Amino acid sequence: MFSHGAHAQTPPVLIGEMTQGSLIRGKTQPNTSVWLNGESLDVSSDGHFVFGFGRDANLSHTLEWEFMGKKASLPLTLAQREYNIDRIEGVEQKYVSPPDEVLARIRQDNRKIAKARAVSSNLQDFLDDFIIPAKGRISGVYGSQRVFNGQPKRPHFGLDVANSVGTPVIAPAGGVISLADDDMYYSGGTLIMDHGFGVSSTFIHLSKIHVVEGQRVEKGELIAEIGATGRVTGPHLDWRINWYKERLDPALLLRE
Template sequence: MTLDRRALLSGLAVSGMMASGARAQDDPFNLQGRPVQGGHLIGRTWPRALIFLDGEALTTASADGWFIVGFDRDAPLSHRITARSGSREQSIEVTLAQGQFPSHSISGLPPSTVAPQDPALLARIREQAAVKAEAYASRLDADYFREGFSAPLETMRVTSAWGSQRILNGTPAQPHYGVDLGAPTGAPITAPAAGLVTLAESDFHYEGGLIFIDHGQGLITAYLHQSRVEVSVGQTVYRGQLIGRVGARGRATGPHLCWRMKWRDRNLDPSLLLRV
């Protein structure tokens, strides 16, 4: 199935906006987003207020008071969001919808990308993991996420949904924390929202050409398997700007873009930020 941007909006981002039945009637934050496992909520409170999720201080609202919180694939269904600024405090209880995550099998992957054994390769993988961890630790003081996201490809087909249980070459693996979008090699990848490039590598073992973009407060998107990387670390990019080209490098059986998102070590579904 081939989709353009409009079809992706109606097909992937299927969860509705924050439903009245999923939150307290009195919402001090005017929350918007996708209250589902793998989803997120965007709200507004006092400028620079400290934001707590389930009692843990995780982020600080922007200078204009905007903040985002995210919920992992297997997050509990009940949460409490609190904003605190000096002696002032606001809270809300939020109930998430249960996520639906099918199983997905992939065969024909090179064995070295499923169960690598070579010591030199394992050392390279560890080095690359450290680079990725450092890039994921970025905490840009910005709120670019508040404007929502566009699709990173003009035309594509969904080949694997976010959160699916992976079976690689017949072996169960961890869930797939990306949305796979099939497209021709060389198809342009554009930034779905403004942000700071925190990683830009052309040849990582699992990911091939790989880019990370921090959209503010640790909300980071990743773009995998690229044939060409068109940006560099430290560069600020804007919605619609060319960042790379679709490829099939790394752990891939054909040309596609694996689009991922994290918020402070929580894996999120990036497609759910479309239309927000």
């Protein structure tokens, strides 16, 4: 650590597991600037900020802050994780290797999702304690490498909750709906909720959506129903957490 005064030496309070896939919430003095690996972070007027580490993030990082012209830093060391390999057979071939005629639709879907996840609002719902958004059996976990019909695919980035079609899906924390689409090629019925400062929840494979884009939703409120839409082998909710483009592990938020 380096510093130029007692005030700057006081490190921010960090909440969250220092591991790959984790969302880290921070609290510092008001009027403090904060950087992660040299990139500026948004800090609220009362000193709250947030950042996250992806599935395969480097294990060494640097948090810096500046208060009243005095700067200090803190090294952050992440724990490395091991992930499961899931082999899934019986997926329709059109979903394993999508035909050329649907590639334009897939690209359009991806643009919509990227736009919703890029939202940077002043909401502070990310500070709340998250709850699981549906009841059911945990059928898939973050980070697992899925192999469809013997063909390796990119890792899974959500927490899967298996239950019957029509099972209620509730908001895991408060926020504003930034995307509501009932028919995306891969994800079927899809919702994205902004929790503030780049933190968002994504809910996919939904059979019914009960909210609209721009709507404010409180924690525990009904937002959708579990379905089997898009690329699925059975009805379930796939819940994902992002910090901007970083894909995080929802299960870590439930362990705090």
